[in-house]
Amino acid sequence: MTTPSTSAALPAAKQTDLHARLDGAVPYSELSECDLVVDQTYRGGTGGTVADDPIQKLLPVGNQGGFRYHGSPTQGTVRLCVLYTSGRETDWPDRLDVTTGDFTYFGDNRKPGSQLLRTTRRGNVLLEDTFRSSHGGPDVRASVPPYLLFQKAGSGRDVIFRGLLVPGSPRLSPEEELVAVWRTTEGHRFQNYRSHFTVLKTATISRAWIKEILTGGPLSIHCPEEWRKWVSERTYQPLEAPSTTAVDRSCSALICGDSGGIGRWLGVSVARLTSAGRAHGSRSLRL
Numbered sequence: 001m002t003t004p005s006t007s008a009a010l011p012a013a014k015q016t017d018l019h020a021r022l023d024g025a026v027p028y029s030e031l032s033e034c035d036l037v038v039d040q041t042y043r044g045g046t047g048g049t050v051a052d053d054p055i056q057k058l059l060p061v062g063n064q065g066g067f068r069y070h071g072s073p074t075q076g077t078v079r080l081c082v083l084y085t086s087g088r089e090t091d092w093p094d095r096l097d098v099t100t101g102d103f104t105y106f107g108d109n110r111k112p113g114s115q116l117l118r119t120t121r122r123g124n125v126l127l128e129d130t131f132r133s134s135h136g137g138p139d140v141r142a143s144v145p146p147y148l149l150f151q152k153a154g155s156g157r158d159v160i161f162r163g164l165l166v167p168g169s170p171r172l173s174p175e176e177e178l179v180a181v182w183r184t185t186e187g188h189r190f191q192n193y194r195s196h197f198t199v200l201k202t203a204t205i206s207r208a209w210i211k212e213i214l215t216g217g218p219l220s221i222h223c224p225e226e227w228r229k230w231v232s233e234r235t236y237q238p239l240e241a242p243s244t245t246a247v248d249r250s251c252s253a254l255i256c257g258d259s260g261g262i263g264r265w266l267g268v269s270v271a272r273l274t275s276a277g278r279a280h281g282s283r284s285l286r287l
Contacts (some may be wrong), residue, residue, distance in 0.1 A: 008206055025158065031057040036148065036161045036205035038239070044157025052157045055082055055150055060214065067108055067123035069145070070214060074122055079143045080213050081126065083165065083197075086152040091183070092192070096162060096199070101238030103149065103162075107193035116180060116191045124193050131178040131195065134167040134234070142229045146213055147197065148205065163199035163239055164227065170236045172196055200226040201239040209283070 025041040026034050031054055034042075045052030053063040061068035061082050071078035083105055085094040092106040108123035109116055117124050130147075131139050147165035152158075168177045178192045202224040209222040219228060226237045 021087070028054060029058065033207060034058070035207050036129075038163050039160060040155050040158050040201050041158055044118075044159070046156075054157060054159055055084065057212065059148070062121075065108070065121055065123075066105075067121050067126060069126065071145070073129070076129065076143075077216070077218070078126060079216065080210075081145045081147050082150055083147055084150045084152075084159070085172060096151070098241050099243060100171075101163075101199040101240055102171065103165060103197040103199055105195050105197060106117075107195065109190060112185050112188035112190040116193070127178060127193050127195050134177075138232050141234065142219065144219060145229075146227065149197075149199065161205075164198040164202045164205060164224065165199055166227070166230045166236065167195070167197055167235070167268050168234075169196050169198050170238075198236050199239045200224070200230070201237050202226045237242040261278040 018133045023041075025043050027257060028043045028045045031042055036058070040239055042054045042058060044054045045057075050063050055061060055068060056063040059068075059080065059082060060070050061080065066084050068082040068084060069078045070080045085105065087094060089110075090112055093104075094106060095104045097103070098188065107116075107127055108119045108121055117128065119125075130144055133144050147167075149162040149165050151162050155161050168174075177196050179194050181194050182191055184190075205224070206222050209218075209220075209224065212220040212222055219231065230234045230235065
């Protein structure tokens with residue numbers, strides 16, 4: 001008699017959670033209490049509705065659009081903002097350079113018909129206020145909401161947390177950090193913002209700090225040191241992650257292995273050349 005597998009005997013939602021744990025992703029059922037870890041995947045739901053969105057379960061923000069915040073941009077009460085990118089809009093190429101921590105993000109006036117600051121979600125208003133405040137003193141910078149970057153993952157509603165952002169970059173002048181650019185669609189010209197952020201080298205955003213942010217205490221005890229230093233000094237500590245060098249292991253093994261082949265031939269040939277050089281009173285060959 002065939003015994004059914006453990007996963008096959010579970011309901012669909014439980015199977016999804018099991019598979020998420022096996023591949024390292026955080027299951028949808030655990031999102032409301034988990035920390036945010038850089039490059040961790042967070043599973044979406046499987047109900048087939050907007051409620052499947054994992055970001056709104058992770059944080060008390062909206063479930064649609066690129067700007068998702070807690071508070072109101074027009075009233076200046078935003079305490080936390082999520083920037084979400086699919087990374088797939090060719091006309092608006094949001095770009096994260098993982099080696100330097102530089103992130104380029106385009107605002108929400110992405111089609112003609114609206115003025116730069118008259119978008120539905122007022123995302124460009126939030127960008128303008130954020131970058132203006134970032135050049136103030138510590139008390140003014142303290143009003144800048146923490147920005148959390150999420151990117152669409154490859155499956156369903158799943159998302160990847162890409163890091164904690166601060167506006168600006170040590171590589172750019174203030175005039176380059178937030179720029180209104182012109183675009184044309186079907187003969188109609190319009191403006192949108194191109195903004196530049198820096199991903200801080202904060203590996204984990206704790207649930208405790210998220211709760212402090214939402215209650216108006218972003219500089220409380222659980223605040224990451226990188227964020228605190230940016231607020232107090234406007235010092236950037238980017239998450240820089242140089243690419244590792246890819247090594248062709250098959251070639252390396254062939255040359256350096258003990259099994260012979262080219263490695264044995266090369267060793268013998270070098271020994272013969274060295275011996276011949278010494279016999280003729282010349283210098284030995286150096287590789």
